[in-house]
Amino acid sequence: MALRRSAIFFINLNMKKSELRKKYLEKRMSLSDEEIFQQSEEIFRNFIGYFKPLPEQKVHIFIPIHKFREINTRFFIDYFFSRNIKVFVPKVVDTKLISVEIFKDTIFEYNQWNISEPVSNEDSGISDFDYIITPLLYGDGCGNRIGYGKGFYDRFFENISAKSKKIGVNYFNPDEIIDDVREEDVPLDYLVTPTEVLSFFNNGLE
Known part of the structure; x- marks a missing residue:
């Protein structure tokens, strides 16, 4: 799998988070189970x-929320277990x-949002992950991401090692730039994505 260096000139349209969140949630919900x-x-x-x-x-990897048609991470988890990762x-x-x-x-249960989580509340305390496979609704060509607006991952990222690779996964390629990125x-x-791996170090200009 070849790596593409992302750069600003790959972007062709600026859009607000609210617009992109609506657009890409609708696109995701239209995908069939087979897709x-x-x-x-x-x-x-590709990963x-x-x-x-x-x-x-x-x-660190998320368990998919099926009602939101999130990426099936069972492929990853089964592979990691089989390789002692x-x-x-x-x-x-x-x-x-x-x-x-x-x-x-590990025993899992559904929480009040119908999201599958481990029964245990024991925080591992780990901060030096090698990879953090991150859910998103949309990621642009500058490395900015849109989630569901709760900010959980932004706060989580603040407390991890700078060496941990933060890797978004998405069905869709980055065709628009997020216009209203916040400092936090x-x-x-x-x-x-299904077709490529993009790097955002120095906006791909290194």
Whole structure:
């Protein structure tokens, strides 16, 4: 999988977060189950092909919210378990996003938002993840991301090692730039789509 350096000239339209959130949620909800499965697998293969994670590395990865048609991360998690890669997933406890280590026999339950989470509330305390595979509704060609507007990941990113690679995954390529980025918004380091891997270091101009 070749890496593309993202740069400003790849962007052709500026849009507000609210507009992009609505547009890309509608596009995602229109995907069929087969499309979600196939594109999730392609994203997984692009991630593995480029980053080549190793045994004993630490990966923080989300459990998909099925009603929002999120990317199927089971491909990733099964691969990580089979390669002895440590897996951590997010859980919201008292308005804070913590990181819980999971294993093949970890018990999950649905929270009040019908999101699958591990039963355990034990925060791993890990801050030096090798990879943080990050959910988003849209990511632009400058590394900016749009989530659901709660800011959980921006606050989570503030407390992790600068060496941790923040990697967004999305079905769609970055065709618009987010016009109303805030100072507290933390950009991604990479974006993986079904067709490519993009790097955002120095806006791809290094």
